[in-house]
Amino acid sequence: MSTRPLALLLLALACTLRPAEDHVRLDERVGRAETPDTLVLEEDGLAAIREATPRGARLWAASPVLHLRLRTAGGPFELVVRNTLRDATLTLDDGTVIEREPGGLPTEARFVLDLPAGVERTARLAPPDADAAGSFHVAVLSDVQDAIGEVQDIYERMRADPSLRFVVSTGDLTDSGTRAQLVRFQEELETLPIPLYSTVGNHEVPGPEAWHDLFGPFNAFFRFRGVAFSLVDSSTATVDPALRRERLRPWLEAHRDAPHLFLTHVPILDASGLRSGAFRSRNEAASLLQELADAEVDALFFGHVHSYYAYSLAGIESYIAGGGGAIEEELDGIGRHYLRVEVDGARGVLGVGLVRVD
Amino acid sequence: MTRRHGRRAQVTAHLLLALVAAGLPAARVAAQAPRTDPSADAPAEPPPPEAEPPRCSRARRRAAPALALTAGLLLHGTGHLLACERRTGRRLLAAEGLGFGALVLGGGGIALTGASRKTVAPFATLAILGVGTFAASWLADLYGTLSGGANAGRPARAAPFELALGYRYVHDPQFAYGHGLHLAAEGWLHRTRLFGGAWLALDDDTQRATAGLSQRLLGARGRGDALDAEAALHGQRFGTDGFRTLGVDVLLRGRLELAHLGPTLAGSFVEAEVGLGLQGFGYDATGRGVREDWNGLLLGRVGWGVFLGPSGELVAYYDHRRDDLAGGLSVDSVASGVLGHFGLAGRGYIRDGRWGLAGELELGSALVVGLSVLHRGAAPREGGAR
Known part of the structure; x- marks a missing residue:
């Protein structure tokens, strides 16, 4: 009897239970x-x-x-x-x-x-001030998707703010993550005088190799001026357990003393639970929130939902800001937007402001 | 008009066209379906077999399942139409149309409102029910052409109480647990069902417990046609992982025997539930108990099943909830983070009807496999208490 069908079934099951495992390996x-x-x-x-x-x-x-x-x-x-x-x-x-x-x-x-x-x-x-003390500003922008043709409106607003050091994003930069769309996004980015660092969104999932080639890591952990940044892949509505165990957990432990901004595409818990545009498992969500709260993370930033919410999860100030131009949540009066975050390596998050573009 | 507004208008136009295409034939055919009295406090008896055309060749009946599997994927009921079960076939086609229409209306509403927090619950509920109706009409076409109404299975009558003791394995890559003990009990008090259950991990400090009551609004006690209103509490303690949850649900659950649609569908049924929940989370890191975070929960479940023998059944279902051990399914696409889990559950009794077995298989963010021994206090008699 051939074991191939069973092997294929087990492989399919493994992919279902750990859909982002290939991102970790890449x-x-x-x-x-x-x-x-x-x-x-x-x-x-x-x-x-x-x-x-x-x-x-x-x-x-x-x-x-x-x-x-x-x-x-x-x-x-x-x-x-x-x-x-x-x-x-x-x-x-x-x-x-x-x-x-x-x-x-x-x-x-x-x-x-x-x-x-x-x-x-x-x-x-x-840069010369990479380890300096004092506050600085970053922008948080996510969910451009198919509104790439209008993204220059957003960049124009950002260009008018010389205090911004860089942009961080939770992903969905493109509509379907094709190589051509990713290249187009990087070409549009050339008008912005500051860099943009991003993890992936669910709209980048169909083409992981293209992201790997053009943007590099799906998950990025770095420290700038005493502030830890975690850009974590939740494009499949979960964080891969190997990533949590081997990279996120040691990183959280090593930077427990530092102000910490945690960015991931899918909200760990949606501000609107009935919609639940959130992690695929609420138990996983609670487990991750416990870990982030225990590590004294200062702020959580999400995209995926095309509106703006400020709320609290596990005592951590949390923001959904999916205002890059993708089809908007109606009846909320928000429109396109990004966040302007002031943070200080010694004093933590000093302010999060909503910048409306429309 | 901006390009963004133009895009939304384009989506709207496509959805309206799809609605018109789906809804018109569905409404026309549905109008021909017989009426039943929804207020009756007893299961409606399946209608008498319809008068069949005088001749329907054996070859047509034999080919019907193949047609249901192929062309029937697109037009549900074509298997029955080929097998000369025209009325049943038309009803299944109508059900497909209604299901598709509900899906388009629900999914379209979500798309057009950008999943607005203010409207997402009714649209998502409509989409879930639409998917369930759509899938069930196809499965029913296949089932009916294969069984020809020969399935003698019928719904189990309610026993005064039932106990379950079993093993449930949960493979969740996010958690250390795997093996667990499953306990459950339920009992009837007039038309109220009281139930409770627990899952206790044997290899980790994790427990989950449920308790609730269900009031039968329509239908007899037992597992046939019914409409129930239910309220339940769910508590979880993840000692190793440092958090706890407490949830409350209120929902409506219904089950309909498909023999009402046609004699070939005897022995099969559909079920659905809709409701709302509220879940509280507590974390060791903050120490504020389960009131730290509150999150709503949309409940929706659709299933299709068959009765097996005098008191057994097998049901395949989709459950939208993501707060239990099975969680929600990830798909490698833009739909990530939307789905609940799929499952297959079966039960049956042996010998004098006092002892039985129940099994389940669920696939979401975790794989859940369980097998339990059932015991009923007294073997219910045919046509037992209502």
Whole structure:
């Protein structure tokens, strides 16, 4: 008797119970390109390495700070990192600061390196204030989906606010996550002088490979100016248990002392329970909220629901802000919007403001 | 008009067209269905077999299930139409139309309002009932053409009380538990059913308990035609994971024997429930008990089943709730985070009717498999208490 049907059934069952497992496995491969002569590695998996040759590499950053390991074949090596902060510089492990090459987009950093052949060096790409104290502002924008043609309205509002350091997103940047749509989103982003870091939404799920190639990680954990950011994949209405166990839990523990913003696409619990545009299991939701409350996370940000809500979950201030332009929730008087969040590494979340675009 | 408004108008136009296409034939055929008295406090007797055309070849009847499986996927009831069961076939087609219409109306309403918090509950309920009606009409077509009305199964009569003791395995990748003890009891007091149950993890500090009462509004005591109003409490304690929940439900539940639609459907039934719930959450991290967070819950369940023998049954169902051990199903698409879980439950009694077995299989965010031994205090007699 053939065991193939049983194997297929078990495989289908496993996919159903852990639908985001492939995202976790893809994340393990993000940020590394190696040939016999060259190595380009982002130590925390926070950059998509789109191209790596003996003459150079092109990266898409998923964090305002990158920790790189580089080995070249000698001679000039051009490192191009897109989606960076405009004042980011590259500092080698011996303290040498490599200035950006002039020209290009504000969010595109080009460096020409001349490293000894075959010697592995570490480098840090970060702005000068990456570890400084004091408050700063970020924007939270999600759920653009098929309104990509009007996203410039939102970027125009953001450009008018020079205090914004970067944008964080819970996903649904595109309508169906195709490579062409993701490329289009990144092209539209070129008018914005600040970078955008995002996890995936359910509208990116159909094409995980394209996201992996173009944006890099599905899950990003980074710290900037003393504030921890967790961008966590809940595109399938669940957080994969391996991700929780192996990455989220140690990260929460390690940054218990820091203000912590947790962003994920699907609300852990919807502000409107009857709609329940939320995690697929309320028991999982409660379990995750207990873990986030125990780690003293300061604020939760969600998308998925195309409106704005401010509420509380497990004593944590929580926001739904799916105002990027996708078909809006009616009868709520909200319209397109994003959030402007002021946060301080020592004092926590100082303010969350709703910025209306329409 | 902005492009965004144009997009919504386009969606509206498509939905209206679909509604018209679905609703008109459904309404026309439904008008031909016989009336029943919904206030009767007893199950309606299945209608007498309809007069069949004088000749319906054996070949047509043999081909009917195949047609129900193929063309019948699109037009429910075509299997019966081929088998010369025209009235039943037309009724199934009408049911499909009504189900599709409800689905389009409910789903369309959700789409047009952007799942507004103010309107989502009635639209989602309509969509769930629409899906259930749509699916049941197809399953009934297939069942009727296969059984030809030969299924002698009939609904179990109610016993004064029933106890269940069994094993339930829950595989949820988010939690450490797996093996559990299942206990349940129910008893009738006139037309009120009292029930309770618990699941106690054997390999983890997790427990779930339910208690409630159900008032029979229409129909006899037992598992045949019925309409019930129910209220229940659900408590959960996840000691290892550091949280507790407490929920209260109020709902209406109905079951209809499909023999009312045609003799070939004898021995099968549909069931549905709609209601609202409220769930409280408490976390060890905050220490405020189950009043820390409150969240509403839309309840909706649709099922189709068959009676097996004198007192057994098997039912396949969709349950919209996501607050229990099975949770909700993830799909690798934009529909993530919307669905509840699917299930299959069966029960049957052996020998003198005092002892029986119940089994269940549920698939949502977790896989639940259970088997219980049933015991009834007294074997109910045929035509027992009502």
